[in-house]
Every structure is written in C-alpha cells, then in structure tokens.
Amino acid sequence: MTGTIEAAGPDIAGVLNRLADAKPAALDRLFQLLSIPSISTDPAYHDACVQAAHWCAEALRDIGFEARVEATQGKPMVVGHWRSSHGSASPMHVLFYGHYDVQPPDPLEEWDAPPFAPRLDEDPRHGTVIVARGASDDKGQLMTFIEACRGWLDVAVTVLIEGEEESGSPSLAPFLSVRGEELKADVALVCDTGQWDENTPAITAFLRGLAFSEVTIAGPSRDLHSGIYGGPARNPIRVLTDILAELHDADGRVAIPGFYDDVKEPPAAQREQWRALGFDSDGFLGAIGLTEPAGERGLTVLEQLWSRPTAEINGIFGGYTGPGTKTVIPAKATAKLSFRLVPDQNPRKILEGFRQFVESRLPPDASVTFAGEGGSPAIGFDPATPAFAATAHALSEEWGKPPVIVGCGASIPIVESFRSKLGMDALLVGFALDDDRIHSPNEKYNLRSFSKGIRSWARILGELGKIDGHDRA
Amino acid sequence: MTGTIEAAGPDIAGVLNRLADAKPAALDRLFQLLSIPSISTDPAYHDACVQAAHWCAEALRDIGFEARVEATQGKPMVVGHWRSSHGSASPMHVLFYGHYDVQPPDPLEEWDAPPFAPRLDEDPRHGTVIVARGASDDKGQLMTFIEACRGWLDVAVTVLIEGEEESGSPSLAPFLSVRGEELKADVALVCDTGQWDENTPAITAFLRGLAFSEVTIAGPSRDLHSGIYGGPARNPIRVLTDILAELHDADGRVAIPGFYDDVKEPPAAQREQWRALGFDSDGFLGAIGLTEPAGERGLTVLEQLWSRPTAEINGIFGGYTGPGTKTVIPAKATAKLSFRLVPDQNPRKILEGFRQFVESRLPPDASVTFAGEGGSPAIGFDPATPAFAATAHALSEEWGKPPVIVGCGASIPIVESFRSKLGMDALLVGFALDDDRIHSPNEKYNLRSFSKGIRSWARILGELGKIDGHDRA
Numbered sequence: 049m050t051g052t053i054e055a056a057g058p059d060i061a062g063v064l065n066r067l068a069d070a071k072p073a074a075l076d077r078l079f080q081l082l083s084i085p086s087i088s089t090d091p092a093y094h095d096a097c098v099q100a101a102h103w104c105a106e107a108l109r110d111i112g113f114e115a116r117v118e119a120t121q122g123k124p125m126v127v128g129h130w131r132s133s134h135g136s137a138s139p140m141h142v143l144f145y146g147h148y149d150v151q152p153p154d155p156l157e158e159w160d161a162p163p164f165a166p167r168l169d170e171d172p173r174h175g176t177v178i179v180a181r182g183a184s185d186d187k188g189q190l191m192t193f194i195e196a197c198r199g200w201l202d203v204a205v206t207v208l209i210e211g212e213e214e215s216g217s218p219s220l221a222p223f224l225s226v227r228g229e230e231l232k233a234d235v236a237l238v239c240d241t242g243q244w245d246e247n248t249p250a251i252t253a254f255l256r257g258l259a260f261s262e263v264t265i266a267g268p269s270r271d272l273h274s275g276i277y278g279g280p281a282r283n284p285i286r287v288l289t290d291i292l293a294e295l296h297d298a299d300g301r302v303a304i305p306g307f308y309d310d311v312k313e314p315p316a317a318q319r320e321q322w323r324a325l326g327f328d329s330d331g332f333l334g335a336i337g338l339t340e341p342a343g344e345r346g347l348t349v350l351e352q353l354w355s356r357p358t359a360e361i362n363g364i365f366g367g368y369t370g371p372g373t374k375t376v377i378p379a380k381a382t383a384k385l386s387f388r389l390v391p392d393q394n395p396r397k398i399l400e401g402f403r404q405f406v407e408s409r410l411p412p413d414a415s416v417t418f419a420g421e422g423g424s425p426a427i428g429f430d431p432a433t434p435a436f437a438a439t440a441h442a443l444s445e446e447w448g449k450p451p452v453i454v455g456c457g458a459s460i461p462i463v464e465s466f467r468s469k470l471g472m473d474a475l476l477v478g479f480a481l482d483d484d485r486i487h488s489p490n491e492k493y494n495l496r497s498f499s500k501g502i503r504s505w506a507r508i509l510g511e512l513g514k515i516d517g518h519d520r521a
Numbered sequence: 522m523t524g525t526i527e528a529a530g531p532d533i534a535g536v537l538n539r540l541a542d543a544k545p546a547a548l549d550r551l552f553q554l555l556s557i558p559s560i561s562t563d564p565a566y567h568d569a570c571v572q573a574a575h576w577c578a579e580a581l582r583d584i585g586f587e588a589r590v591e592a593t594q595g596k597p598m599v600v601g602h603w604r605s606s607h608g609s610a611s612p613m614h615v616l617f618y619g620h621y622d623v624q625p626p627d628p629l630e631e632w633d634a635p636p637f638a639p640r641l642d643e644d645p646r647h648g649t650v651i652v653a654r655g656a657s658d659d660k661g662q663l664m665t666f667i668e669a670c671r672g673w674l675d676v677a678v679t680v681l682i683e684g685e686e687e688s689g690s691p692s693l694a695p696f697l698s699v700r701g702e703e704l705k706a707d708v709a710l711v712c713d714t715g716q717w718d719e720n721t722p723a724i725t726a727f728l729r730g731l732a733f734s735e736v737t738i739a740g741p742s743r744d745l746h747s748g749i750y751g752g753p754a755r756n757p758i759r760v761l762t763d764i765l766a767e768l769h770d771a772d773g774r775v776a777i778p779g780f781y782d783d784v785k786e787p788p789a790a791q792r793e794q795w796r797a798l799g800f801d802s803d804g805f806l807g808a809i810g811l812t813e814p815a816g817e818r819g820l821t822v823l824e825q826l827w828s829r830p831t832a833e834i835n836g837i838f839g840g841y842t843g844p845g846t847k848t849v850i851p852a853k854a855t856a857k858l859s860f861r862l863v864p865d866q867n868p869r870k871i872l873e874g875f876r877q878f879v880e881s882r883l884p885p886d887a888s889v890t891f892a893g894e895g896g897s898p899a900i901g902f903d904p905a906t907p908a909f910a911a912t913a914h915a916l917s918e919e920w921g922k923p924p925v926i927v928g929c930g931a932s933i934p935i936v937e938s939f940r941s942k943l944g945m946d947a948l949l950v951g952f953a954l955d956d957d958r959i960h961s962p963n964e965k966y967n968l969r970s971f972s973k974g975i976r977s978w979a980r981i982l983g984e985l986g987k988i989d990g991h992d993r994a
Contacts, residue, residue, distance in 0.1 A: 088845075089843065089844060089845035089846060089847060090843060090844060090845070091844065151847060152841070152843060152847060154841075154843070155744075158743070214846075214847070215845050215846060216845075216846055256748060258748070258848070260846050260848070262846075267810075267811070268809040268810050268811055269809055269810030269811075270631075270809065270810075270958065270961050270962065271628075271960065271961045271962070272809060272960070272961065273931060273959055273960040273961070274831075274833045274835060274859055274861070275729060275731070275861060275929070275930045275931025275932055276826075276929075276930055276931055276955065276959075277809065277826075277930070278826075278831045278833050278859075278861050278930055279814075279815075279816035279817070279822075279825035279826050279829055279831045279861070279930065280802075280805075280806065280811075280814040280815055280816045280822045280825045280826060281806075281809065281811060281815060282811055282813075282815040283815070283833055283834060285834040285835075285836075285837050285856075286765070286768075286769070286833075286834055288762075288837075289761075289762040289765040289766050289834065289837070290766045292759070292762040292766070293762050293763045293765070293766030293767075294766075295759075296759070329753075332753075333753065333754075336741040336742055336743065336745060336750065336754065337740075337741050337742030337743075337886075338740070338741055338753075338754060338755055338886045339885065339886055340755075340885040340886055341752075341753040342752075342753055342754060342755040342756070342884070342885075342886065343752035343753045344752070349752075349753045352752035352753045353749075353750075353751075353752050353753060356752060358747075358751045358752045360747045360751050360756055360759075360848075360850060361756060361758040361759055361762065361839075361840065362747060362758075362840050362841055362846070362847060362848055362849050362850070362851075363758075363839065363840035363841040363842045363847065363849070363851075364758050364762070364837055364838065364839050364840060364842075364854065365837065365838045365839075365842040366834075366836065366837050366838075367834065367835050367836035367837060367857070368625070368627075368835055368836040368857060369836045369837075369838040369842075369855075369857075370562065370563060370625060370627070371562060371563055371564065372561075372562030372563070372688050372689075372893065373562060373687075373688060373689055373733050373735075373835070373857065373859070373893060373895075374562060374624060374625060374687075374835060374836065374857075374960070375731070375733070375833075375835055375859050375931075375960070376835050376836070376960055376961075377833060377835070378835075378836075381837065382842075383758075384840070384841060384842075384846065384847075386747060386751075386846070386848050388747070388748060388751050388752070411815070412812060412813040412815075413810075413811045413812055413813055413815065420845065420846060422846075456748070456749075457748045457749055457750070457751055457752065458746060458748025458749050458848075459748055482749070485743065486746055486749075487744065487745070487746040487847070487848070487849055488743050488744045488745065488746070489743065489744070
C-alpha cells in the first residue's frame, strides 16, 4: 500500500448526519428515476431514455453540478462537473460512471406489480426492499453516489451517465474519443457491482469480457406447409439446433477451434484465495433452483464464474411461436449468443471463430447471416494503488470489516474503455446483492443497500480527498 | 371397376351453363367468406370463427339446404342437408366435408396486402389469382363444392363444415360420436387436396398421418443474468437444442427408438408408378429456393413425401427474442414439433416414444413438460370402388384426361375419423396447386381452379347420381 492516508479527515460525522436527515427525500428522488421506463434495447422506449437523461442532469444541477445532456448516435450522455473547493493545490479528481438505461422487463406476467411503478416491499430476509426494474441495476446504485455528493465534495468530480449499457454501449467509444480530455480524471469510480454478502463490502478487481452476436439460418425461400414439404425440405430450425448442439463438448468446454488459445489458468495462489472465501456453492445454485454446476467439468462454481469463458444462447426463435399448432417449416431461425471472456481473449477473434464454426457446419441449402456483433475484453486491477487502498479503508470504516477483493462474471465494457482510451483505472464498488434479481422479474434493491451505499460513497470521497497529488496514479 | 355408370346423365350442359352465368356472384360470395379472419389457433379470433360458421350456414340455406350452426367445446360446426328429388328409390347420399378456419397469417410483414382483404391479382404463370389467407386452404376449395350445389343436386347431400381443422380438430371426434347417425352417408367428399399439375386433376388415395406436441424444458427458477450466473447455471435453451439435435441420425432418419417399427416399405409396383409420373424434383425444390432433398438419404422426393414419416421442428422460442441484446439465461425454452406418419404408425405410440426420448436425455437440473399433444393416423383408399371410379370419370370429362392417383404428405384427420367412426370411405378431390402458398404469406388460389373446381364437382355429383343403390359401398 503506497498511498498516503491522513489519520483524520474532514467532518465525516457531520456529513453522515446530513445524509441521514435527507434520506426520505433521497428515496423520493430514486422513485422518480425508477418510474421512467428507460429500456435502451427497445426503440419503442427511446423517448423514455431521453427523459431519464434529462432527469439525471437536473438531479446533478440541483446539487450544484454544471450538467448537460449531449446527443449521440444512440441514447444521450449526461455529463456533469463539480470543482472542488479543497484547499490543496491539486485536489484529487474522480470520474464517476453510471448508466440510466435498464433491461427490458419481460416476461411481464412474472412481475408481482408493474416494473416501472417503484414500491417498497417487506422481504423476509432483507427487510424493506425497493422493487422496480432498475432498482439495483443501475439506477439504485447510481443514486447512491449522486446522493453522497449532496453530503460533501472534497474532491473534483466529473459524472458521466450513459443510456446504452444494456445495449453494449455502442456510443461510448465514439464519445470518449471526442470528449476524452474533458472526462479524464485520476481514477474512475463505477457503481455497477455487488457486495460479497449483505454485511461484507467488496471491491471488484476482475471482470469477464463479453462478445455477442445474432445468428440467423435461412433455408427455403418462404415458410412451408410441413405436410406438403416435410421430408425433402431443409428446416432452418433443425440446422440451427444441430449447430448449436455442437458448441460445447462432453466436458462442457466450448468447441470453437482456438477458443481457449489465449486463456490463462488462474495462479494457484488466486485459486487458494477463492477457496478460502468459503463460497456457498449450494446456496448460490439453490437460490436459483439448481443443484449442480453446469459449466466445465472439474471446476468450482467460483472458478467457472471468475476464471473461465463461456458460450451462452441468450435467445432463440423461429417458426410458429403463438398459441396452438402450426405445421410450418419456416424460412429462417435465429439465435442470440454471447460469450463471456477472460483476460487476453480478443472479442473480435472469438466472434470470427464463431462465424467460422457455424459456416463450416452449414448443410446444403442453408445460409447464415450474423448481426448485432459487439463486445469488450476482460480486465483486472491492481489492489496496491493509493486510490484502491483509500477506498478499501473507507469501506472498512463503514462496514466494520475490510472489503473482499473479488472477481465478477459479468462485463462492464466502460471499464475497459477507460483504461484503453483514457489510461485510467477504475474502482468498482457496488452494493448489489446476488439475489437482487437484476435482469429478472421483481428486481429489488435493499433499502439498506441504498442508505449504506450513500454513506459508503461519502466516506470514499472523504478518503480520496486525502490522497497527496503525487500519489494519485 | 364394379360400379354401374350410366351412358347418359341428366342435362350436364345446362348445369354448366347455369354455373357459368353465376360466376361473378360466386366470386363475390367467396370474397365475403375470405374477409372473415377465422383463425382457429388464436383465441383472439374466436368471434370471427363463429361469424364464418354463420356465414356458411346462410350460404347453404340460400341454395335450399336446411342448415344450422351447432356449438362445440371449441369452434362451432355447420351442418346442412339437401334431400334429393331423384326418381330412384334410394338416391346416392354423400357427405361433403370442409373447414372454414384458416392458418394464422403471420409473418404479416411478408404479405403484399392485408391477408383478410381478398383481391384479384395477375400472376405471370397462372393468370388471374385470388389472394387472401384461406383463398386455397380451405375457403376457396370449400366454395367450389357449395357453388356446384347451386347447379343441381341429383344426390342427397349432407354438408359438414368445421372450424378447427388447423387446430387439430379437437371437437370433431366428440361431434361424430353424438351426430354420427345424422352425418353418415354412402361416401364422404373432401375438397382439401391438390391437382397433379395445373392441367391434370388428381384423386388422393393416400395421406400421411400427424402427431404433434409442444415440449418445454425448464432449468433455473427464474431468468438469470448470464454474467453473474453464466458457466455454472444450466441453460434450458442449450438443453433443448442438444436434445433436438439428436432427433435425426446422420442419414436423416428419426432417432427415436421404435419410430420405424410399424413402417412398411412401399411395394415395388407403387414405387414404379411414382417414378413413371416423371415428377420434377428439381422444379419442386427450386420453387421454394432449395436444390437437394433434405430427407432420408437415398430416397426420391416423392418417396420422402408419400411413403416416409418425418419429425419436424415447427417452432422454437426461449430467452430474449426482441431487438438488440439481452444477456439472459432463461428459465425455460420451448419447441413445437410434429411428426408426419405413414399407415400403421400409431400417433399415441409415436408421442410416447418422443416423450421417452426427451426424458432420457435430460441433464441434471432440467425438467420437461409436454403440452398440446394430438394427432391422427395415416390412411389409404381403394381406387376400385364405384364412387371412386365415378369421380375419376367425371374428372376425366372436365379436364380431358384421367386424374392421377397420388399420395399426399399432409394430413386430413377427418378422413381417418370418417373411416373409424362412421365406416365411410372418402374421395379426396381438390384443385389446389403446389404453389398456392397455403400456410404462407400471399396465399393464392387460381381463378381457374375456382371455376373449373365448381364445374368438376357438378360433374362428379352427376356421375355419383347414376350409381345404383346396391353398388354404393
């Protein structure tokens, strides 16, 4: 640990008291944001995304930020600046990143109440919880930071809130190319991850990457009657299922040639640390109705999640999908796939391997098209930097125990962009829990996650403000 | 040929003239029926099905039938009776069967005009064609018979029009159990098949059977984030595609144990007759954008269609199917399958085999449910009966050449019910063409099919009226 952390900071107790007084108003503000159906993957909700962007900008201005909404090719960006009044010559400067867009709420019929009518509910395990699409991912988390800024700001803060995180962030790289200088800071803060458990904070030091693609198999020139043509006619659903069934071998490994070429085995020490965490695999799987790890044979659940890439079919459709029966042989069938990646795997190379894998398996009279490709590599961070250490210290103060340094199976593409485009590392601190049901019906965020999240960020901002200028990198 | 066919019938020329005069009105009546969106597989169109039933009953009454609409557990039945004024002691009695329901029109965006706004169009090959959902299957065909009844009726005619043919006819068997005595006739006439080509009529003597099922694989108790759970979590889409990929072996044969146990090879003579037909396999496949028969290796297209069973995936869906990307591992995935059967295969046994096939392949943490099962066996008829011979003669007179005796890959479950429940054979005569796009966008029926279909039925009714009472069976 090379950072210089002062023994005594500013008046943290006063800050926390001010935040406690503001709690009902903070919850009211979060509910306002949760009421906006800002689904970025569905064009029907474009206006709601724009509305959410303006709401965020206004929330920042209300605190004293200079904030604006800036159009992109897709959903608009929100950018806000707060200049520190810190006495030191060159205060610490952080860039906070969050996203105002949310996942589609379908299947709607599995929600107990409308997904964009936020409400408080009592959970037998967690007490009061906030229920809505985006309650956890990422509106609730985003607002923990913004509300903390109300308490104090002893560092310079830039805020960037995008609206396409759930759509693969297509506008982010172009935006960083144009606005990189404006956005560059000493370190990025990202609140889109989870705690180790409800009483233990975590800093995420390792994130899987992502590559995704949509594959469509075409066969006959039109939909056919399966009686008149069944037998001789090529069925694209069958072609698709035949090919997808070859995507994994009998040991659960991805069968695309070269898929594992750049994958490193995690060091023995890292494996040992993960085993020492006492992770409850049975509980993790049991909470989602499962009993056995379905990934690569011989690996633990944490190893499968944090150190191994995957290939998943996220959606499939073709032919007749309505009620009842329709004896059709369809003209085409489609699957949406994504690959979780580990460090050194190149998303472009993975997608190229997938294309070749499919193309090499096409039978006569079947053709293939690929659409919607995108992705970002995996990434890891060094826990020994001053900002990392200051953040860990602040979390220890709030939670009474040090944060666990974890990996995460999910991807946050922005983190890779911050490093590759702006040369900036990120601190991934979040207060989500594994059972928040993000991307699922009845998504929730514990009220305690919200209030202690706000307090945690207030402490982190305080600790970051103590770092000497020359120690920031 | 044991039937007695009189050398001269009643005034057929006068009848055909009367029908020619009524042609514009007949087309207008057909357009009225085609305007009713009587989709039986979708509950949203229930009222339209009822409306179509009442329209048919009124059309029969307009000719002089006693007709009624009778409710069932599903869509109503239309029953009409016309008693012959024939001088002979016991006139020939026929039961005509048709269906007023149609397939869903989706995908709607592939229609050049709304599917329930019937219109005439000019086709480069066929001249004037009637375009609408149901233009061929079965409203156009059904109306060829009803319009022919306007010309004359020298036999006793009962008409039965159902509204669930495209839904597997669930109400038909119960209805036949209750109304069998009322409906029983010497022979059934069914107009739901096609010609050999546009200038050659056909009588279909062999029909494949059908068995269908919907299979749903369930895995996690809810939809999951593929980053947080991807790897260890069982993905039901993958389970489904893995199992479906095993449904056929490398030679294109269905891999369900026992599937072929009751399948007979067609006699060498029958194969020879089919080869003598000079069937244009390349043209048949080329018309639907294909080049190679995709069925069992080593068999011709006609053999694959007329003498071999199939397993087809008619629809598949699971996970996220909307625009863009959603990195989800879904809780379940579903496929709709159907099996085309040949004589002596038992639909129940086939479905039982399919269930065992799936159940025996389930990995841990995957479960399966089956829904919407149904079916009917295949069937064949003897061309040597008097009614068959009289029909063949009538078609020869209209078309200037004898009808081709063909098989058909598609199923008409009613035909099996007529035999098993009422002890009645059926004559399958239809005027559809292979390129009518039934069950597909832009379904059409040649205007010539409609007018010559009406004339053909008028001649058939004339010839059937000449059969002596003791020769009817």
